[in-house]
Structures are given as structure tokens and as C-alpha cells.
Amino acid sequence: MTDAPLICVCDDEADLREMLAEYLGKHGFAVLQAGNAEELRGVLAENDPQVLLLDINMPGEDGLSVLRGLQGEDNPPRIIMLTAAGETVDRIVGLEMGADDYLGKPVDLRELVARVRAVLRRAAKDGPPPAPQARQGRLPFGKCWLDLEAAQLFDAGGEALPLTAMEFNLLKLFANNKGRVLNRDQILEGAHDRSWDPFDRSIDIRISRIRKKIELNPTKPAVIRTVRGLGYIYDPDGQH
Numbered sequence: 001m002t003d004a005p006l007i008c009v010c011d012d013e014a015d016l017r018e019m020l021a022e023y024l025g026k027h028g029f030a031v032l033q034a035g036n037a038e039e040l041r042g043v044l045a046e047n048d049p050q051v052l053l054l055d056i057n058m059p060g061e062d063g064l065s066v067l068r069g070l071q072g073e074d075n076p077p078r079i080i081m082l083t084a085a086g087e088t089v090d091r092i093v094g095l096e097m098g099a100d101d102y103l104g105k106p107v108d109l110r111e112l113v114a115r116v117r118a119v120l121r122r123a124a125k126d127g128p129p130p131a132p133q134a135r136q137g138r139l140p141f142g143k144c145w146l147d148l149e150a151a152q153l154f155d156a157g158g159e160a161l162p163l164t165a166m167e168f169n170l171l172k173l174f175a176n177n178k179g180r181v182l183n184r185d186q187i188l189e190g191a192h193d194r195s196w197d198p199f200d201r202s203i204d205i206r207i208s209r210i211r212k213k214i215e216l217n218p219t220k221p222a223v224i225r226t227v228r229g230l231g232y233i234y235d236p237d238g239q240h
Helices: 014-026 037-046 063-070 088-096 109-126 132-136 165-175 184-190 202-214
Strands: 006-010 030-034 051-055 078-083 101-104 139-141 144-147 152-154 224-227 231-234
Touching (some): 014 030, 030 037, 051 063, 051 109, 063 078, 078 109, 101 109, 144 165, 152 165, 165 184, 165 202, 165 231, 184 231
Parallel strands (some): 006 051, 051 078
Antiparallel strands (some): 144 152
């Protein structure tokens, strides 16, 4: 059935993938499968699924990182997150980032079909969704969001976090230089503060404080990463 809606299931649990694919197939959907983020990218490179069922808690690159990576893509799939019990924060972050819906594990198969159909109806009515960044007016920084216009940092629940003027200037500088390594001189020039001394460690201290606010694991920073011997880089996808 060539006109069947195309669904992709991305989950590291093979048994669950097979079960969801089989059930969706029996209800008129064409289904693709991926076991991790790398496999998913291969699937998306050759197919345009209308809905992506995306597991949040996958080993390696997790679902939130995948979700960030889909921002700004042409014609991205609608996304239903698969979340385990206790992943409330991840679910909220995912919805803030533009996911369309979520479904808790263990999955109720009848509810799954109902939610997929509801997302497809909304997609047909609304057309392609705008990029989350444009819709929210915010930039993703790990588990937080930076509102450039309001000069505020928000957590997953929408609460504003304490942010000094210099911390905001640093985050704004990184946001404007996504994927580019910045050395200390460039940081001093781009986020100038007369109290800074280029020979002390104040830059590192301030970045360390920022990491404690935005990183899921500040001891292993993935969003603002150190490039040994060169400086720092902002990686919104949080990929090593």
C-alpha cells in the first residue's frame, strides 16, 4: 500500500521496535526501524517518514540530542517521544524543543495508534511546523533555553535561572558562533568585561559556572566543550 503513512520507530530495544512495527503495520502504516541515532540518520537520509517515534533514553546519543539535530531541517517528521517512568524533565525539555507528543512506556498499543493518527491530522491541518527556535524565540543550551531578547536563561520547566550579565554575554557569544572554536582572546573581545584579566583563569571559572546550569552532566560537558589547547566550542547537538 504505497499511500500508507510512513512511520519510523527509533528505539534501542529490538523487541519493542518489532512489536510497535508489527502493530502499526496491522493498522495501515508503513514502518521503518532504527536502533540508535546513527541508524536513524541513515534511515532519514533515504526516507521521509511523516512521524518519528523517538526513544529519549538511548545509549550513546540520546533522543533529545537527535531532536536538537532535527531542528531547522527541511520537512522534518512529526515527533512522538517514547519516555520511561521518571523522565519528566526530559519529556518537558522535548516538548519545549518542538516534539509533538509523548507516550509513556510500557506503551499502550491502542493509545499509540490514536496518538499517531492525531499527530497526522494536525500535520495535515497545520502544514510543516516552524522550527522550534523561531516559534519559541529561544536557543537550546543543554537542559536549558536562552532567550536572547529577554536576556534570560530558563530551565526545562520554564523557570528563569539566575544569570549575570557576563554569563549572558558569554552564552550569546557562543550562540552566535555555533560550531566554531573560540579562544580566550576571541572570548575577551566578543564578551568584553573590563574586570577580566587575560592572564587569569576567570574565563574558565565563568564557563564552569555556566556548565553547572546548562549541562546534563557538568563533569562531562557536551554543549560547551573544551577543545584542548584551542579554547571552547558551542555544540547545541551535544555530540562528542
